[in-house]
Amino acid sequence: MFGYAGKILHVNLTTRKTNSVELKEEFCKKYIGGRGFATGLLYENSNPNVDPLSPENTMVLSTGPFAVTPMAIGDKFAVGAKSPLTGFIGESLGGSFWSRELKKAGWDTLIIRGRAEKPTYMFIDDDIVEFRDAKSLWGKSPWKVDDLIREELGDESIRVTSIGLAGENMVRFANITNDMRTCGRTGMGAVMGSKNLKAIATRGTKTIFVANLDKLWEVALEFYQKARGPETEKYRVVGTPVNVLVLNRLGILPTKNWQQSTFEGVETVSGEHMLKYYVTNITACSSCPIACDHNVTVKEGLYAGTTTSIDYESMYALGPNCGIGAPDPLLKAIELCDVYGLDTISAGVVVGWAMECYEKGLITKEDTDGIDLRFGNPEAIIQILGKIARREGIGDLLAEGTKIASERLGKGSEHFAIHIKGLELPGYDIRSLKTAALGWAVSANGGDHNRSGAYDYDISGKVDRFKVDESRGKLAMESEDFAAVLDSMILCKFCRRLFKNFYADVAEIYTLITGIEMKAAKLRQAGERITNMKKVFNIREGWTRANDHLPPRVMKDPVSDGMAKGSLVTQEELDFLLDSYYKARGWSKDGNPTREKLVELGLEDRAKELLKR
Amino acid sequence: MNQMSPKFIVCDPKKCVGCALCEQACSAAKEKCFNTLYSRIHTVYLDRVSEPILSMSIACHHCDDPACVKVCPREALTQDEETGVIIVNADFEDAHSCHVPCGWCMIACEFGAMILDPKLSIAAVCDLCPEDHVNGEPPCVRTCPYDALSLATVEEVLEKTENETAKKILKELAQARENSKTFYEKFGYIPMKPSREKILYEKHKIS
Numbered sequence: 150m151f152g153y154a155g156k157i158l159h160v161n162l163t164t165r166k167t168n169s170v171e172l173k174e175e176f177c178k179k180y181i182g183g184r185g186f187a188t189g190l191l192y193e194n195s196n197p198n199v200d201p202l203s204p205e206n207t208m209v210l211s212t213g214p215f216a217v218t219p220m221a222i223g224d225k226f227a228v229g230a231k232s233p234l235t236g237f238i239g240e241s242l243g244g245s246f247w248s249r250e251l252k253k254a255g256w257d258t259l260i261i262r263g264r265a266e267k268p269t270y271m272f273i274d275d276d277i278v279e280f281r282d283a284k285s286l287w288g289k290s291p292w293k294v295d296d297l298i299r300e301e302l303g304d305e306s307i308r309v310t311s312i313g314l315a316g317e318n319m320v321r322f323a324n325i326t327n328d329m330r331t332c333g334r335t336g337m338g339a340v341m342g343s344k345n346l347k348a349i350a351t352r353g354t355k356t357i358f359v360a361n362l363d364k365l366w367e368v369a370l371e372f373y374q375k376a377r378g379p380e381t382e383k384y385r386v387v388g389t390p391v392n393v394l395v396l397n398r399l400g401i402l403p404t405k406n407w408q409q410s411t412f413e414g415v416e417t418v419s420g421e422h423m424l425k426y427y428v429t430n431i432t433a434c435s436s437c438p439i440a441c442d443h444n445v446t447v448k449e450g451l452y453a454g455t456t457t458s459i460d461y462e463s464m465y466a467l468g469p470n471c472g473i474g475a476p477d478p479l480l481k482a483i484e485l486c487d488v489y490g491l492d493t494i495s496a497g498v499v500v501g502w503a504m505e506c507y508e509k510g511l512i513t514k515e516d517t518d519g520i521d522l523r524f525g526n527p528e529a530i531i532q533i534l535g536k537i538a539r540r541e542g543i544g545d546l547l548a549e550g551t552k553i554a555s556e557r558l559g560k561g562s563e564h565f566a567i568h569i570k571g572l573e574l575p576g577y578d579i580r581s582l583k584t585a586a587l588g589w590a591v592s593a594n595g596g597d598h599n600r601s602g603a604y605d606y607d608i609s610g611k612v613d614r615f616k617v618d619e620s621r622g623k624l625a626m627e628s629e630d631f632a633a634v635l636d637s638m639i640l641c642k643f644c645r646r647l648f649k650n651f652y653a654d655v656a657e658i659y660t661l662i663t664g665i666e667m668k669a670a671k672l673r674q675a676g677e678r679i680t681n682m683k684k685v686f687n688i689r690e691g692w693t694r695a696n697d698h699l700p701p702r703v704m705k706d707p708v709s710d711g712m713a714k715g716s717l718v719t720q721e722e723l724d725f726l727l728d729s730y731y732k733a734r735g736w737s738k739d740g741n742p743t744r745e746k747l748v749e750l751g752l753e754d755r756a757k758e759l760l761k762r
Numbered sequence: 763m764n765q766m767s768p769k770f771i772v773c774d775p776k777k778c779v780g781c782a783l784c785e786q787a788c789s790a791a792k793e794k795c796f797n798t799l800y801s802r803i804h805t806v807y808l809d810r811v812s813e814p815i816l817s818m819s820i821a822c823h824h825c826d827d828p829a830c831v832k833v834c835p836r837e838a839l840t841q842d843e844e845t846g847v848i849i850v851n852a853d854f855e856d857a858h859s860c861h862v863p864c865g866w867c868m869i870a871c872e873f874g875a876m877i878l879d880p881k882l883s884i885a886a887v888c889d890l891c892p893e894d895h896v897n898g899e900p901p902c903v904r905t906c907p908y909d910a911l912s913l914a915t916v917e918e919v920l921e922k923t924e925n926e927t928a929k930k931i932l933k934e935l936a937q938a939r940e941n942s943k944t945f946y947e948k949f950g951y952i953p954m955k956p957s958r959e960k961i962l963y964e965k966h967k968i969s
Contacts, residue, residue, distance in 0.1 A: 150898060217795055218786075219783065219786050219787070219790070219796075219905070246782075251796075253797060253798075354797070354799055354880065355797065356793075356795045356796065356797035356800075357795065357796045357797065358794075358795050358796075359795075359796070362790060362794055362795075366787075366790060370904065371904065373783075373907040374907075376907060377907055378895070431779060432779045432780050432816060432817070433779040433780060434781070434782050435781060435782055435783040436781055436782065436786060436909075437779075437781045437783075438781070438783070438907030440779040440781065440908070449899070526969075640791050
């Protein structure tokens with residue numbers, strides 16, 4: 150088999166049994182790899198209605214066909230499991246060398262079930278899977294764990310993916326860290342923690358062959374040229390934090406838990422400011438011609454020595470969204486999230502929510518153990534992140550994520566809980582981005598900008614971002630399927646603008662690598678199939694139309710300032726948008742995939758199961 | 763530096779971002795496959811260099827009086843007088859062939875440039891791919907998206923780079939060719955080490 154490693158590794162942590170299953174070409178064509186594999190295999194290998202943090206939950210880690218080839222562009226891998234935040238499917242992607250080693254060890258995909266009796270880490274050394282004691286690693290940060298495992302196993306070339314303190318304590322938005330890149334969203338770190346699995350170390354010595362090496366190199370070299378061109382300049386020069394000023398100008402930079410859409414202290418947390426005073430160097434994930442990772446260091450003052458890497462979403466969530474305009478504590482907060490293994494977006498939004506509760510008197514200083522949890526208090530955010538990771542005092546409530554925390558606290562705090570399906574929203578104020586509002590409302594993951602990039606249409610001005618119309622359903626659908634194909638190959642989102650005819654070009658590269666015939670239309674359909682399968686998974690978990698919702702604040706509180714002042718998404722608009730989306734998808738008015746649609750996508754078995762319900 | 767170094771694959775550490783695409787290119791050029799174990803060039807992380815430089819790629823330096831040649835117990839390695847390329851005698855019939863993978867050359871090489879070919883079980887090293895040049899550029903050089911690599915003398919690369927730290931590293935590199943053992947002591951590189959932020963982190967000594 151070209152391109153793919155050709156095998157799936159099943160691991161049961163309870164019984165410590167492993168099983169190798171051969172990858173079928175039919176399955177590859179259907180689900181491509183990466184997130185497609187994660188979706189397809191998760192459905193087949195899990196039971197409905199299990200507690201996400203119980204041993205019954207299944208976790209799938211998968212590389213794609215492009216990994217370990219020159220078209221890997223970051224060598225990403227996808228993680229999928231039932232999300233502890235949403236109770237629906239949760240998927241997240243992370244870059245860098247770990248997936249390269251996994252695939253070289255001979256595995257495309259890793260399926261993990263059960264729960265280890267005591268803290269354990271796995272070492273996948275080609276065909277050998279070892280379960281090793283992780284007692285000495287427990288409580289340590291992913292940065293430290295990397296080192297300790299390499300030291301213990303005596304090989305510097307071993308790659309590690311691990312969880313931090315937050316994952317161990319099953320903080321519902323804990324992430325998985327590998328080579329300092331993270332699978333951030335949907336709380337995959339908590340699932341790993343619930344399995345007592347601290348880390349997975351991999352070392353591979355096997356070889357990946359491709360179908361047409363010479364042509365592939367030609368295509369790749371041409372692609373690298375494009376990747377150094379104007380389309381990626383944004384990511385290479387200032388990095389994604391360039392968005393801070395842009396979105397502020399457009400009035401879509403959510404501030405102080407979405408009470409405002411512009412931030413008065415925006416200059417000092419802008420990407421330009423960071424580049425001038427804090428960025429020390431720019432690095433790349435494995436096999437990447439773009440290099441977007443802006444490493445920063447605080448050189449002096451109270452937080453001197455703080456070292457982390459920055460991107461827009463982290464800056465938004467822990468900066469403007471918590472009212473923090475001082476760069477030093479903001480960078481410290483981002484670093485702490487890295488050290489504890491917390492998703493910066495969810496962490497920032499849940500802290501923002503707690504700050505609003507505090508200012509409204511729903512949480513008192515007594516509840517916070519004396520922390521003055523006002524917006525913009527740098528001390529407070531640094532202290533509260535530690536409490537969340539340790540699940541200490543009020544941190545125990547916040548560790549449940551915005552949805553559960555607001556339901557538990559009550560007192561009207563649900564009104565300003567900024568989440569969709571339980572997943573906290575990224576930094577685009579969707580009250581004036583109507584296509585994005587639809588894209589996120591219907592996303593199977595919840596509020597996740599990586600699974601639906603519908604904001605691209607709004608911000609680029611292709612559509613009127615303040616209005617709704619019939620076309621939005623189709624746009625949201627296209628954006629979702631497009632992301633599904635990118636995430637399955639796996640190609641980094643940052644090269645999404647580098648293809649002239651995306652589906653045709655990528656299908657050609659797919660054929661060059663795997664030797665499997667692929668055409669643009671088939672690839673587009675694969676994207677549609679993967680999105681439909683996610684929906685099928687969610688329906689099995691009890692999804693109804695009411696779950697495609699928006700946060701109450703987005704629908705009730707109009708934007709208070711900036712260019713988009715007065716904007717909101719009304720119930721009528723949302724209903725209209727949902728109808729247009731379900732119609733574009735060929736689904737029923739309730740949002741259920743129809744039998745015909747599933748049969749058309751080659752999912753007859755799934756259709757039968759759905760009808761039985 | 764007494765004289766100009768010969769031409770070999772020189773990396774400008776200021777431009778290198780640590781993506782390791784050169785390793786992929788090398789493995790594809792040499793073995794028509796993707797497995798960095800076959801790669802004759804390695805992306806290494808320099809953990810004793812002050813910011814802002816973290817990584818660089820290192821291949822054979824075509825040393826004057828190379829340690830690998832001196833140390834080989836079977837006298838299987840020779841150096842091409844003109845280009846400085848290390849030639850591995852792979853003729854198994856010959857008494858002086860690289861036959862038993864003893865690994866002495868790998869230990870002797872200061873730059874980690876000698877590899878063990880996993881398939882043939884003999885030593886292998888960068889030969890500058892003389893048969894595979896396009897516009898004078900071997901595969902790794904033309905692959906690097908960051909223009910960090912060039913087939914040049916150290917002096918030529920030194921002239922082009924403006925960064926002081928990069929200059930210092932390159933100067934040491936040239937020195938080390940003549941007297942290996944100084945480079946590692948000064949900069950301490952760790953082959954294949956990932957975790958860039960971690961290295962930054964340690965530099966600033968925070969727990």
